[in-house]
Amino acid sequence: MRGVCDGPRMSAVPVIVLSGFLGAGKTTMVNHLLRSGARIGVVVNDFGAVSVDALLVAGSVDGAVRLGNGCICCTADADTLGDVLAGLVSPSVALDAIVVETSGLAEPVAVVRMITGSADPRIGYGGLVYVVDAENVDALRPDHPEIDRHVAVADLVAVSKVDRVDDARRDAVLAGVRSVNPTAAVTEVVDGRIDPSLLLDVPDRRDDGPRQLELADLLAADSHDHSGHSDHAHARYASVALTAGGALHPRRLAALLERPPTGAYRIKGVVRLPGRRGPLVVHAVGGFVDVAPHRGRSSAGDLVVIGAGMNTEEVRAVLDDLPVRDDESVDGRAEIAVTRYLRTGEGR
Missing domain, CATH: 3.40.50.300 (P-loop containing nucleotide triphosphate hydrolases)
Structure with a gap:
């Protein structure tokens, strides 16, 4: 992808x-x-x-x-x-x-x-x-x-x-x-x-x-x-995108990737996690998750959900809840929820 x-x-x-x-x-x-x-x-x-x-x-x-x-x-x-x-x-x-x-x-x-x-x-x-x-x-x-x-x-x-x-x-x-x-x-x-x-x-x-x-x-x-x-x-095809300026909460992101909303076929994006130095490319199809380090020059922070028969308002609400909030602290171990899907041999 x-x-x-x-x-x-x-x-x-x-x-x-x-x-x-x-x-x-x-x-x-x-x-x-x-x-x-x-x-x-x-x-x-x-x-x-x-x-x-x-x-x-x-x-x-x-x-x-x-x-x-x-x-x-x-x-x-x-x-x-x-x-x-x-x-x-x-x-x-x-x-x-x-x-x-x-x-x-x-x-x-x-x-x-x-x-x-x-x-x-x-x-x-x-x-x-x-x-x-x-x-x-x-x-x-x-x-x-x-x-x-x-x-x-x-x-x-x-x-x-x-x-x-x-x-x-x-x-x-x-x-x-x-x-x-x-x-x-x-x-x-x-x-x-x-x-x-x-x-x-x-x-x-x-x-x-x-x-x-x-x-x-x-x-x-x-x-x-x-x-x-x-x-x-x-008529039933749709995509919903999130542009986030900051990091996404690892556990909420993992939940989205592992259990996509009804009607979602694939999820893809380049994201940042709190405390992690480099961005990650994430991709999920039907709950099968793939994660890899992002090697490109483009900025991270975009995530797209693509599907057919989705309730786009519900998907939008899920995406809008992903960014880490200003008053929210994230446990350093939380990133494992996402990084455990890194391919074997990829740097952590």
Whole structure:
């Protein structure tokens, strides 16, 4: 992830697990993300062929498909996923994020455990996104109870095909998702068009200087929605930011990172703690926390909560309570609430 305020790129590349039952719309969503302007590595966690639009493919070597926008697509099964990720997070590849699209019959929790349990400091957890098919989920549930089990552990639930059902059915599906997972971020998706900023930091490469026009540029130019559902599909995405001139209370900050507000998908920022000499880059997805020393020149003090279906007033109240108050003393041991998440080998 990138830090806030033009901070430097963290060494860990966020790995986003994208799951959902067969036909839910995962590949369509991947194709949309590939048009975002970010350099994305796509890993298809299946034995089948690479499932991205043929139009995007510029060349293929040794199982890795290089796409026209600097993205890469690979196939992997459970035994090779770790090796594939290790290759994709190499600095020479320079990816902004990796999306692991699991098989429709896969167990996403196993993939998440592999990522969160990785000892490679270049691999970061970017969250579990589960796609629910609004048109067919009710018919699938009786024979596939694992759908609800997967929804229950998702960090973000994307309800797809909402344009194919009436309002009553859409509301019922959303209510069903909420009953299974009351705290996850939930967003509605039409034709795979999820806001990329909800999942990852999309870099602005418009001023990279003269270069050859890539296929991705043409795809991006032609990707504007003409179906009339664009506003509806993105209506639930929101972000709330805090700009703090001073230090944040470690215990209150840790509580936010570990137990994000309902609807929050990820939290990121560059912060200061009382008594600590250098600022820290913090990042949390679904309660999975990552902390690293801030190596950049930008000033610390910014924190952003990004999600879908959030009560922004409640989030604002939580953020406003983070700064250390003038009449408040902080125990020197309190910073452990945050610094215990520092990566192994990082200075304290």
